[in-house]
Amino acid sequence: MAFLEKNTPPACACESDHDVLRMRLSGDWAISTAAKAETLLEGLKLDPRQQVVIDVCNIGALDTSGAWIIHRLRGLLEFNGSRVSLEGLSEKRQVLFGELEHHHPPVFKPERTRISLVRLLEATGRQVVAIWHDLLSMLHIFGSLGMVLVTVLFQPKRLRGISIAVQFDRSCIGAVPIVTLMSFLIGAIISQQGGFYLKQFGADLYVVDLAGILVLREIGVILTAIMVAGRSGSAFTAEIGAMRMREEVDALHVIGLSVTEVLVLPRILALMLALPILTFLSDMASLAGSGLVAWAYLDIPPAAFLARLQEAITMQTLMVGLVKAPFMALIVGLIACVEGLKVEGSADSLGRQTTMSVVKAIFLVIVVDGLFAIFFAAIGV
Amino acid sequence: MIDTQEEQMARAGDHNSEHAENVLSVRGVTVGFGSKVILDKLDLDVRRGEVLGFVGGSGTGKSVLMRTILGLTPRRSGTVEVFGHDLDRSSEAERKMVERRWGVLFQQGALFSSLTVKQNIQVPMREHLDLSPKLMDELATLKLELVGLPQDAADKFPSELSGGMIKRASLARALALDPDLVFLDEPTSGLDPIGAAAFDQLIANLRETLGLTVYMVTHDLDSLHSICDRIAVLGEKRVLVIGTIDDMMKNDHPWVVSYFRGERALRRI
Numbered sequence: 001m002a003f004l005e006k007n008t009p010p011a012c013a014c015e016s017d018h019d020v021l022r023m024r025l026s027g028d029w030a031i032s033t034a035a036k037a038e039t040l041l042e043g044l045k046l047d048p049r050q051q052v053v054i055d056v057c058n059i060g061a062l063d064t065s066g067a068w069i070i071h072r073l074r075g076l077l078e079f080n081g082s083r084v085s086l087e088g089l090s091e092k093r094q095v096l097f098g099e100l101e102h103h104h105p106p107v108f109k110p111e112r113t114r115i116s117l118v119r120l121l122e123a124t125g126r127q128v129v130a131i132w133h134d135l136l137s138m139l140h141i142f143g144s145l146g147m148v149l150v151t152v153l154f155q156p157k158r159l160r161g162i163s164i165a166v167q168f169d170r171s172c173i174g175a176v177p178i179v180t181l182m183s184f185l186i187g188a189i190i191s192q193q194g195g196f197y198l199k200q201f202g203a204d205l206y207v208v209d210l211a212g213i214l215v216l217r218e219i220g221v222i223l224t225a226i227m228v229a230g231r232s233g234s235a236f237t238a239e240i241g242a243m244r245m246r247e248e249v250d251a252l253h254v255i256g257l258s259v260t261e262v263l264v265l266p267r268i269l270a271l272m273l274a275l276p277i278l279t280f281l282s283d284m285a286s287l288a289g290s291g292l293v294a295w296a297y298l299d300i301p302p303a304a305f306l307a308r309l310q311e312a313i314t315m316q317t318l319m320v321g322l323v324k325a326p327f328m329a330l331i332v333g334l335i336a337c338v339e340g341l342k343v344e345g346s347a348d349s350l351g352r353q354t355t356m357s358v359v360k361a362i363f364l365v366i367v368v369d370g371l372f373a374i375f376f377a378a379i380g381v
Numbered sequence: 382m383i384d385t386q387e388e389q390m391a392r393a394g395d396h397n398s399e400h401a402e403n404v405l406s407v408r409g410v411t412v413g414f415g416s417k418v419i420l421d422k423l424d425l426d427v428r429r430g431e432v433l434g435f436v437g438g439s440g441t442g443k444s445v446l447m448r449t450i451l452g453l454t455p456r457r458s459g460t461v462e463v464f465g466h467d468l469d470r471s472s473e474a475e476r477k478m479v480e481r482r483w484g485v486l487f488q489q490g491a492l493f494s495s496l497t498v499k500q501n502i503q504v505p506m507r508e509h510l511d512l513s514p515k516l517m518d519e520l521a522t523l524k525l526e527l528v529g530l531p532q533d534a535a536d537k538f539p540s541e542l543s544g545g546m547i548k549r550a551s552l553a554r555a556l557a558l559d560p561d562l563v564f565l566d567e568p569t570s571g572l573d574p575i576g577a578a579a580f581d582q583l584i585a586n587l588r589e590t591l592g593l594t595v596y597m598v599t600h601d602l603d604s605l606h607s608i609c610d611r612i613a614v615l616g617e618k619r620v621l622v623i624g625t626i627d628d629m630m631k632n633d634h635p636w637v638v639s640y641f642r643g644e645r646a647l648r649r650i
Contacts, residue, residue, distance in 0.1 A: 031520075031559045032481075035512050063559035063591055064527070065520055072519070096590040105522035106532060108515040345540020348495030 008060060010037040012044070021050045026058040029066025037069050052077050057088025064096065071100045134360075137338050144260040145268065145334075152265075163266035164273075171232035171267075172274030179227055179278050180285040186223060187215060187286030191293040204298045208308040211290035213317060220283040221321045222369055225328035228275060229361035233336040236267050237357040240340025241350045249341070259341070268333035275329035276322050283321065320381060324372050331368060332361045402429045403462075404562050404594045405450065410459030412442070412449050419445050421618035422459070427562075432588060432595040434605045436640065437615030443598045444488065446615065447564055450596075451485060463562070481509050484555030488566040490547035492539040498525065498550045499535040505557045524553040529579055544571045549580075556587070565597040569604055577601060581608045602646055614640075 010027040029037055054074065059066075070086075077084045089097065152159045194210045240263055243249050252259055287309070294300040300308075339357035343350050405427040412420040419442040427433050437443045448454040450461050452468055460467055464482060466475050492501050502521040506512055512520075525535055528549040539547060548571060555563055568584075569577040585608045587593045599605065605612055606626055613623040614637055622632050629641045640646065 031506075031510065034516060034520075035510065038513060038516055064523065064556075065516075065559055068520060068523055069516070092590050095586065099527070099586065099590070100523070103523050103526045105519045105526075108518050110514060346494035346538060 007033055009033055010040055010066075012040055014044070016050070019050050020053060022053045022055060024055045024058060025070070026060070028061040029059050029069065030061045030063045031065035034065045034069060037066060041069065041073050049081070051083045053085050053087055055087045056093070062093060062096070064100070067093070067096050067100055071097060134338065137342070138334055141260065141264060141334060141338055141341075144258070145265060148258060148261045148265050151261075158261065160262070160266050163262075164270050167267050167270035168274055170235070171228065171271055172277055175228065175231055175274070175278055176281060178231075179224055179282050182227065183215075183220065183223060183282035183285040184289035186219060187211060187289030187291075188293045189289075190214060190219070190286075191290035192297055195294065195298045199298065204300065205304075205308055207290070207294055207298060208300070208305055209312040211294075212287065212309050212313045215286040215290070216283055216313060216317045216321045218321070218369065218373075220286055221279045221324050221328060222365065224275065224279045224282045225325070225332060225365045226362050228271065228278065228329070229332045229336075229365060230358055232271060232274075233332045233361045234354050234358050236333065236336035237340040237343075237354045238350065240337060241343030241353055244341060244343045245345060245350065264333075264337045267337065268330060271329040271333040272326045275332075276325040279322055279325040283318065316381060320376060324369065327368060327372075328365050331364050335361045335364065403427065404429045404464060405596065406462045407446075407450060408460050408462075410446075410449060410461065411457040412445055412454060413457060418618060420449070420456075423619045425613065425620050425623075427594060427596055429594055430588065430592050431610040432584065432597060432608050434609035434612045435596065435598045435615065436600065436605065436612060438636070441615050442618070443615055444566060447566055447596070447598060451483075451564065477509075481505075481558055482561045484558065484560035484563045486548070486552050486555045486563065486565045486568055488570075490539070490551040492547060492551055492554065494539050497536050497538055498530070498542070498553075501539070501550065502554050502557050505554065509558060521553075521557075524556055525550070527556070528553045528583060529576070545573070545576055548572060552580075559591065560593070562594045562596065565595065565599070567598055567600065569599060569601040574603075577603065578607075580604075584608055602641075 007028040007030065010025065010029050010033050013024040013026070015022050015024075027033070054070065056062075056070065074084045074086065086097065148158075190211050191207055195204060195207045198204055198206050198210070240249070243263070249259055249263075252262055291302055291305045294305050295302060336357050339353040339360070343353045403426045405425070407423060407425040410420055410423045411418065423446065425446075435443055435446075445454055449456050450463070452461075460469070462468075463479050466479055468476060468479065471479070492498070493504065496504070499518070499521045502524055503517050506517050506520065522532060522535060525532065530546060530549050530553065534542065534546060534550065539550070542550060548568060552565070552568065555565075565584075569580050572580060581604050584593075584595055584597075588595060588608075597604070597609070609626065611623060611625060612629055614621040614629070614634075616634075616636055621634060622628070622637060624632075626641075629637060632638070632641075
């Protein structure tokens, strides 16, 4: 009876008789009219010395919301010192009001957020602590990964071949089309942009050096790692996170399986196998793209492109790029799994951790690439 | 308010005699997935103010029927009328009106995990009505206490609640708009017997005071005995039998016999 399709607005008629105030309530007092009822009663000015009789016998529809508003008025009046009585209650409604009398909601406090320096400092402090905890949990997973790897060395049966194959299929073979397409385009763009400027100095042919070294040493591996972080890293976080939400991870613990062995190791191993392969494919696709643009835009025929390429780069150039790939894969995989295991019960936290996983992975991929650049410069490669 | 059998009979009789208005009527509904037909030309009526208990073996389609009525699962044929509106043919405004007048308690609670319990209860109020924050807070707390949750549960997130508390919080959300019709999917499963009895009592109270109509999928024999006016049995892809608990006890369909007069059912007496 609460949500009537047509309702009459609530009304209140007051008549004062000596020191007794009689309030006749009529209309519907239901949740659909609750806003009106509330403003209606707020507008009343009542003398606290009067005795008040609230007459409810003419009320049409009444539900818990309406009853609550009346009950609240009664409480307020009594608090101000009036004597209040309810009249005209049917038996059913008496039960309803009786039920309400057991409840005392806490005093309403509007929510307020204050902006202050202390709060800012507190938030920063919390962030720092969170970063420290992240580092610890990454080390934790890394350590348990090491333990599991050692066990696997002695008991090769515990290496989950099928699981690794499935993950490899998803993160490597599934990623080939998009990675090669993207790399092809990037190679073409580098060639075109480089050619545009080098042409002015008549140094068209150096486009080959530019594209070859840039792509093989840096761009190929970074782009692939970023792509894989977005593609497979987010998937790992979401999978493990959803498993945590549905207590599947706890079930693994209870059955006596190691989460690192069952969930983390196959994913990270698959990714460490996948990334060098993807990087190599990406390198080839970029060179193809750049060669094509060199031919079409700079009139360097493929034969000349290849000849120049052989002079410009060595096997070492390719290896510098490829050697980084497993490390990038390890970082992306570790972060994805750590963030996945941090997911708590809510959908909100799943989304947040997936975002964090991708953001952190991409950031660290670039940082590590910088560290490698310093390292290679130091050893003179 | 656990009624005696006689009172229940009388109440069910009342409903029969006054030719009570149907709040919900399902006609010839067929639902299937792929080649498997779950419900075949099913008919069902729910009368105003009654508590209808719905039973059936696992996997017979009790939840599917509820989801079909709510419009969540597509059906192959048939009509569903809620409050006299055919939801397929009604306008957007009519549909909205119907949605305001029903409340649903899902089997797993289905609370929004990123909102606190209080915010969960306030979601329907915020969406459909324009109430002051103060009133919304008070009503949310009131609903919370009505379903037997302590006030300090208001600011907790669903992931911090126990299974029984999730059931109650979800019922509080279903009752947020003081609906006319509530759908309960196994409301007492996962509650302790005391909690389950309090839940039954609450449903009975709400029905008495607010004229609530309840559509309840349940396996709880105690609920079926204590608060249900009528019981419908789902089997063989349709409503097998429908009637009072006494009709069920007298029925001699093998499934009904083993359900209501089986070993477990008799042991409770």
